[in-house]
Amino acid sequence: MSTNKTYTVPTYAAFGWLTFSTFLAVFGPLLPVESFRTIHGDFLDAKPFTAGHWFGVDSNGYDIFSGIINGARLSLFVAFITVGIGGFIGSLLGITAAYYRGRYDSIVNTAFNVVLAVPNLVLALALVAVLATNVDINEAVPTWRRLATLMISLTVVIIPILGRIARASALTWSGREFVVAARSMGMRDRHIIWRHIVPNVLPVLIAVGFLAVGVVIIAEASLSLLGVGIPDGASWGGMIARGRNDLEYNPHALYFPIIALALTVISTNHLGDVLRGRLDRREARL
């Protein structure tokens, strides 16, 4: 089985791709690439490998290479931040619920169930629709606020997913002898959670968190296809939505962002799997 060797070629490839796209995301603005919003009126529909436009130009005149670089920034930024915040809140709730049990646990658990009862996309769509309304119509809702709205919606989606896993994992750990022993010795709850439970739950959360990054990237792309994703269609999902009408005439406008998106999701999923595999073996040794 592939998990026997910890680091295989695909693992290096996945890690490499994520590092590369993170590099693009962080240093993209410093690279000598034109803004993705520039309209190249003389290069409409240019095919890939056109001088100055490596990946070609779409039918609206947007350079695809600039789009991919800029999309890396937004897609990854949104994904990592939402999973980070959602994971933090979710695990905080999940771990404490598992530790304290009782009524608090059932409230948290019900809350998770409530959010999970609504399909991801429906939930995110509804939140975006309500939160992005402005009273004075001529005052444009600034891009950062629309981005924040989107991220809040996706965070709400992520919280119960990671929260449940944190809770389940913490539940098994808080039953272990060393936790029971610590409790009976009168150690403070906060201390026990921090010292004994969190370090054990965290690896599982990181592993699942990688999978969640993939979920968020795809969810954002779906929202873009429905017209409420990252503002101005600047993400990879937005590029796919834009390229949809060009599928027949300009397939590259669609293929490049799909490949970038799929590679990223494959990488995060793979790394999540590898981490999980390592954990499982550690568990088995215990």
Next chain:
Amino acid sequence: MRHLFKGGRRKVAGVMAIALVASLSQVAPSNAAEKKSGGTLTVGIFDSFPGYCMADNLANSSLMAGRTVYETWVEQRSDGKMVPYVLSKVENSADFKSWKLTVRDGIQFHDGTKVNGDALVTNLQALRGALTLLGKAPSPGTAGGFTANIITVTKVSDMSVQVDLHRAQTDYLETLYASGRFFVRAPSQILGGAKCSTTPIGTGPFKLVSTKLNELVVAKNPNYWREDADGTRLPYLDGITFTFLVETASRVSGIKSKSLDVAMFTSAGEVKQIRNLQKNKNMTVIESPEEYYPSIWLNNRIAPFNSKNARVAVSHAIDRVDYSKVRNRDYTSPAKSIVGPANIMYNEKGFLQFDLEKAKAAAAAYKVEAGKDLEFSFPYTAGSTESLANVTQIQKYMTAAGIKMNLLPLTTAEIIQRAFPQQFQAMALLLMEGTGTAFIAPFITSDLSGGNQAHLLRKTPLAILYGILNLSAFTDTVSDELIYAAKAEPNLAKRTALYAKATQQIQSEARLTTIAYQKYALAYRTNVKGVGELGLTAGGKRKLMTNFGIDFTGVYKSGK
């Protein structure tokens, strides 16, 4: 008006005439031996169905669907002249203030009731809000504004009705046609309360079977009044299914994969697809004339466009030739007037063309006047690629002239909701169309009742309906009076001159501006026959293709 239910999606548009003649010649000759009856069609359209009552404005392609169920009192011939259709005769007084309309004998509604003078009266009274005031019929909506010139509607005999107008109108029949929108509705529908919106009862060649979700299904009306030249009762088709497909890609793949027989497109954002379909052997593509004039409406009532400097700066800043090239790929022509050359109001004088230096100067003058930089917000349909690309292009011109343009991404519903109460600082919307002024003047006059004190809605809350059609929200008695005078002028040369002066006045004040004109296209597979072959009862033919597509009465299916 027809865009009440559509956002900025296909609004900003543009460019260039490929002759209608070329498309006319593509119509296949009919074969007399061919069996024409039977079969059904599936048609892809890009507008949704808001409903069928007076206030429900069917837009473009959904109007095409609506017009299979409904007909109009008069019909437009391909040369633009109005001829009686469900009416049999039209007479007017010498001063054009009184019109006598006679209904054609022997036509019945889908529910079996007869079309007569009473039905005509009910329709006209419903459109002007008279029945609403009596609590008998739903609100006419914006249609109330279009009929604001009427003083009284009187039945003179069983089959004829007299309409008296406040201001003389030589083009009253155009108003009665309202660019194909004032349908002949059965009184039972109009007076049917809330069901008015969901149960259309017309006189058309097809009857409504069902409206489900995004599909409108119509079936042959066996009692339709028209026959073809051979004496066969029309229509030929058994039924038509209209499917609402907002995505261009869905319509293109639909017609290519034979899921659709017919699909409609607009030049606003779909040029590439239209051109591609034109190359397809299995397809015939017909185009409308370039008679649609999308406008940039500048709100003259509120800042910043209550300042003429601001309006002038924006009008001068737009590079219309570049826009037509980049956005519309020279498929339609860049604007040289607020309306196109086909329209009677067309006049290049006073139209503020692209001039970067003048734009900068006007923006600077605005800054001196207002004490701040020129800045405005502009809505576009969130999630629509074309819409975003269109406004981004305009934004580029504004930035070059030192004007700040903020983009407002909004849902279609929101844009519509706020467009007619004139809440936006500026917006793009296609309202004006055609060769005449019935569907143009209401949007650019300050009071479209022409000061008609007898107008029924004047003292009611519905009065708002005839003030809001002028999206630029300006008051200009000079251009108003020129337009009223032109409408009353029977001599064509004199009328044209008066309109030209009105246009010049509006353009030099930069009330609104236009970037590029627009047209519509319709693609159908080779098994669809008879498009544009059926003549009108009064002689001549309809326009082959318009913004509301084609007439399906004489269409049939043959072969694969």
Next chain:
Amino acid sequence: MRATYFLQRLSQLLIVIFCVTFGCSLLLQLIPVSPAEILLPVGSPEERALLTKEIGLDRGPIGYYVKWLSEFVRGDFGDIYYSGGREAVSSRLVVAFPRSLWLMLYTQIVALAAAIALGVWSAYRVGRRADKVISNVLFVFSSIPGFAIALVLVLIIGVRLQWLPTLDYQPYSAGVWEHFKHMIMPVLSLSVGLIASYTRLLRADMIATLREDYITMAASKGLSDRRILWRHAFRPSSVTLFTSAALNMGGLIGGAIVIETIFATYGVGFEVFAAISGRQYIALQSLVGLISIFYVVFNVIVDFAVGFVDPRTRDRRVNK
């Protein structure tokens, strides 16, 4: 014992439904613009006041919710408003719901059938080439979003090859083949991702089960591999698989928004999207309520089904 457990579960689930719907109705209160203004863009203040009263928005958040709920349980899901009138949500659902139901059922059948075959096979051949190929191929496919697969399917199968129609839905009454023809591509696009995740679940559980003592026992008794796999190992290993499949039902019914848009299937997911983009918040509330009920009902069904398949779980759950 069973009855109390049942009641306990039921009350938990009712709480979930309550919270979801109440949350939705709170969203309505959060919008900065008055809902009547949204529903009646060109209406007089009197008309708007009348509508506010009719919807129950003048009664405060709780009064509104009670009114909505009492209508909801009687099958009145509110109306969709447009300038000239309104349409009952229920009359639209009559059309949309069967479409989503079929779509969901076919997707689950395809996904489960493929996942069971692949999962059992790769667990049986664990570590061998077949297992690796299956795992890797599925892994890649699970990372490509369903809509991307859908777009490519439309281009190749619909437009280039013209084998299948790209749009619309046909009911059974239009002919069985007609019905399936329109379902193949949407079902494929939806099920590819599911096949991958279901296979992984089943494979992992099967591997664990195959290591149990009783399987070794059975093998030593000389039972055929096929018999062991299907009769002894599959049933206890399939619990997670079926649980996860059941939990997906609600999501597939209301959440297939993008696929329904691409293929113009126009089921419940599209209704949700239309309600959101048309700002029909009352319709939205009812739709989300219905979807959550679905989620909850399947939750209950799976609970009992799992108890039936594997009695150990039932006891474990009760004692939890």
